[in-house]
Amino acid sequence: MRYIIVGAGAVGGAIGGRLAEAGHDVVLVARGAQYEALRTGGLRLTTPDGSRTHSLPVVDRPDALDLTADDVLVLAVKTQDSTAALDAWSVRPVAGGGTAGERLPLICAQNGVESERLALRRFRHVYGMCVWLPATFVEPGEVSAAGTPLTGILHLGRYPTGTDETARLIAADLEKSKLLAPVVPDVMRWKYGKLLSNLANAIEAVTGLLTGDDAVALFKRALAEGRAVLAAAGVEAVGQEEQTKARGDRIRFEPFDGSPRGAGSSWQSLSRGTGTIEADYLNGEIVLLGREHGVPTPVNDVLQRTANAFARERREPGSMSVAELTALIDAAS
Numbered sequence: 001m002r003y004i005i006v007g008a009g010a011v012g013g014a015i016g017g018r019l020a021e022a023g024h025d026v027v028l029v030a031r032g033a034q035y036e037a038l039r040t041g042g043l044r045l046t047t048p049d050g051s052r053t054h055s056l057p058v059v060d061r062p063d064a065l066d067l068t069a070d071d072v073l074v075l076a077v078k079t080q081d082s083t084a085a086l087d088a089w090s091v092r093p094v095a096g097g098g099t100a101g102e103r104l105p106l107i108c109a110q111n112g113v114e115s116e117r118l119a120l121r122r123f124r125h126v127y128g129m130c131v132w133l134p135a136t137f138v139e140p141g142e143v144s145a146a147g148t149p150l151t152g153i154l155h156l157g158r159y160p161t162g163t164d165e166t167a168r169l170i171a172a173d174l175e176k177s178k179l180l181a182p183v184v185p186d187v188m189r190w191k192y193g194k195l196l197s198n199l200a201n202a203i204e205a206v207t208g209l210l211t212g213d214d215a216v217a218l219f220k221r222a223l224a225e226g227r228a229v230l231a232a233a234g235v236e237a238v239g240q241e242e243q244t245k246a247r248g249d250r251i252r253f254e255p256f257d258g259s260p261r262g263a264g265s266s267w268q269s270l271s272r273g274t275g276t277i278e279a280d281y282l283n284g285e286i287v288l289l290g291r292e293h294g295v296p297t298p299v300n301d302v303l304q305r306t307a308n309a310f311a312r313e314r315r316e317p318g319s320m321s322v323a324e325l326t327a328l329i330d331a332a333s
């Protein structure tokens with residue numbers, strides 16, 4: 001199989017780099033400065049076991065690549081960029097007839113639960129992936145990932161439910177590539193569990209903090225709301241214990257010597273001044289479900305709106321104190 005990584009940033013670069021190292025065919029899809037850097041200097045991947053550079057084929061648009069029935073699309077863009085990428089790739093012809101949307105497997109290697117829904121409108125064969133793989137976009141052409149001795153754990157399954165032979169073949173390739181890839185029949189249960197953890201992303205992006213009593217207390221309030229909403233919606237999510245057990249002692253996420261990892265993916269969006277952030281699909285997912293099921297969500301609502309304002313106004317990550325953020329939430333509660 002050939003893996004086409006649509007959005008070769010932090011997560012896409014780490015997964016693509018690991019697959020390439022293990023000898024799999026990989027094509028990177030990138031844009032802007034990242035495309036230029038990957039094209040001219042290759043992909044530099046730094047992990048606890050060292051740094052290496054991979055010279056891989058890279059394209060900046062779908063019509064620069066001829067697709068075959070052997071291809072797998074791995075969507076690793078931020079959720080706010082999913083629709084545009086899915087629209088562009090789904091209509092590409094595949095050798096032998098049909099389009100990518102009709103014939104190729106598409107894996108959503110992203111946080112949140114929205115991309116699978118968007119993908120299923122355009123692709124017949126959609127797979128969800130729950131990505132526990134802390135990765136950093138260091139600079140154009142360079143990404144790092146902190147997991148050791150394996151780089152991350154990627155629960156994989158058919159969307160909305162089920163498993164199949166394709167999932168098992170892809171998982172086998174990932175497992176040969178220093179990644180743990182359990183195939184599960186209920187991948188969205190894993191992704192909803194991860195969504196609850198990612199309610200912290202906005203707190204970290206805005207305040208720069210995830211430790212300390214006040215930041216932890218805020219996260220607990222966001223989490224309690226998230227749990228209440230999922231319960232009201234009848235959505236099952238794996239708990240922290242089950243997630244930790246799945247990793248066992250096979251992966252530790254620890255900073256390593258020379259690790260450039262700063263913070264989570266939303267914090268990185270602000271620090272790169274991209275002008276957008278994923279909050280509508282993390283805290284915003286809980287707010288939306290809360291509205292649908294009559295559960296108030298003042299905490300996640302303020303987190304979503306504050307993170308969006310930070311992105312829009314290109315404010316520095318960490319430039320609001322936890323006390324200020326808590327006061328905004330208290331005023332709305």
Ligand SMILES: NC(=O)C1=CN([C@@H]2O[C@H](COP(=O)(O)OP(=O)(O)OC[C@H]3O[C@@H](n4cnc5c(N)ncnc54)[C@H](OP(=O)(O)O)[C@@H]3O)[C@@H](O)[C@H]2O)C=CC1
Nearest residue numbers: 007009010011030031077081085110111131134135137265
């Ligand atoms: N980073 C992490 O530690 C983790 C991230 N995740 C999730 O993984 C997903 C990806 O996050 P992450 O890797 O951090 O994000 P990044 O911003 O590092 O990578 C995404 C890349 O995709 C590019 N891109 C967007 N649209 C297109 C397109 N149409 N064609 C080509 N390239 C495109 C972006 O370009 P540009 O910069 O120009 O926007 C960017 O380079 C998110 O859902 C995130 O929540 C999950 C677990 C951990």
Ligand SMILES: CC(C)(CO)C(=O)C(=O)O
Nearest residue numbers: 131132133134264265266
């Ligand atoms: C919490 C973390 C780092 C886990 O991989 C993540 O999902 C993110 O940065 O968005």
